Amino acid sequence: xLRSVAVLLxxxxxxxxxxxxxxxxxxxxxxxxxxxxxTLVVGKIDVTEHNEHTGGYVKNSNLVLELTIDETFxxxxxxxxxxxxxxGTLTFTSLDSGEHKICLKPSYKDGTVGKGHRIFFxxxxxxxxxxxxxxxxxxxxxxxxxxxxxxxxxxEIHWEQETMREREAAFRDSSESTNxxxxxxxxxxxxxxxxxxFYQLRHLKSFFVKQKIV
Numbered sequence: 001x002l003r004s005v006a007v008l009l010x011x012x013x014x015x016x017x018x019x020x021x022x023x024x025x026x027x028x029x030x031x032x033x034x035x036x037x038x039t040l041v042v043g044k045i046d047v048t049e050h051n052e053h054t055g056g057y058v059k060n061s062n063l064v065l066e067l068t069i070d071e072t073f074x075x076x077x078x079x080x081x082x083x084x085x086x087x088g089t090l091t092f093t094s095l096d097s098g099e100h101k102i103c104l105k106p107s108y109k110d111g112t113v114g115k116g117h118r119i120f121f122x123x124x125x126x127x128x129x130x131x132x133x134x135x136x137x138x139x140x141x142x143x144x145x146x147x148x149x150x151x152x153x154x155x156e157i158h159w160e161q162e163t164m165r166e167r168e169a170a171f172r173d174s175s176e177s178t179n180x181x182x183x184x185x186x187x188x189x190x191x192x193x194x195x196x197x198f199y200q201l202r203h204l205k206s207f208f209v210k211q212k213i214v
Contacts, residue, residue, distance in 0.1 A: 019120070020120055020121075020161075021118075022118055023104075023117050024114070024115070024116055024117070025106055025112065025114060025115045026106075026113060027105065028103050029119075030101055030103040032100065032102070033100050033102060034099050035097065035099075036097045037094060038094065039125055039126070040091075040093050040125070041090065041092050041123060041124075041125055042091050042124045042125075042144070042147045043091070044090075044120075044147075045065055045084045045088050045119070045120070045121055046121075047084065047106055047119050049063055049117055050116035060086060061086070062108045062112065063085070063086040063106060063108055064083045064084065064107055064109060065084045065105070065119065066082075066105045067080065067081075067082050067083070067102070067103070068080060069101070069102050069103075070100065070103075071096065071099075071100060072099045072100065073096070079092065079094075079095070080092050104119060106119070122150075122151050124150060124151075
């Protein structure tokens with residue numbers, strides 16, 4: 001069963017990429033994707049706002065993510081311009097082969113500034129030949145379900161990665177603290193050993209002098 005699902009996903013989606021990054025309000029992040037002609041691009045966007053009190057990230061209904069796609073090979077001709085509130089999806093088909101610039105910028109409907117944001121942006125790329133016919137909407141629905149399933153798996157991977165980062169950071173801090181204690185204890189032992197040797201030598205010298213050996 002799982003093998004069949006994997007084969008279907010491979011047949012329908014030729015490339016999947018997931019982005020996870022942080023931006024301030026009004027900052028723009030762009031990346032470039034080389035797309036062949038008639039490539040179907042299906043994306044999922046999830047934007048959260050940093051909560052200074054809890055240190056976590058939460059949803060905000062006033063938060064929007066501006067998304068644009070330009071054809072760099074055609075004088076930056078804009079083919080997509082949309083806003084997500086604060087989460088949404090992207091679906092478009094490349095009309096020509098070439099490099100496309102995809103830009104994202106968080107902002108607020110009420111003009112709020114100075115906030116930090118965490119952005120998840122997942123893309124699934126595949127051929128659009130089998131899906132552009134309006135009489136074959138069931139194919140689009142099938143692809144959408146597959147993409148949603150894939151996005152859910154990507155979210156689980158993101159969560160696992162964050163958990164692993166936290167565990168690695170905690171382990172690194174613990175290792176560094178342990179190493180520091182070991183070094184300090186080694187230095188203390190060396191000092192005690194040197195002091196003991198010095199004391200014993202002085203004691204032996206005093207003993208030999210009393211016994212008139214030296």
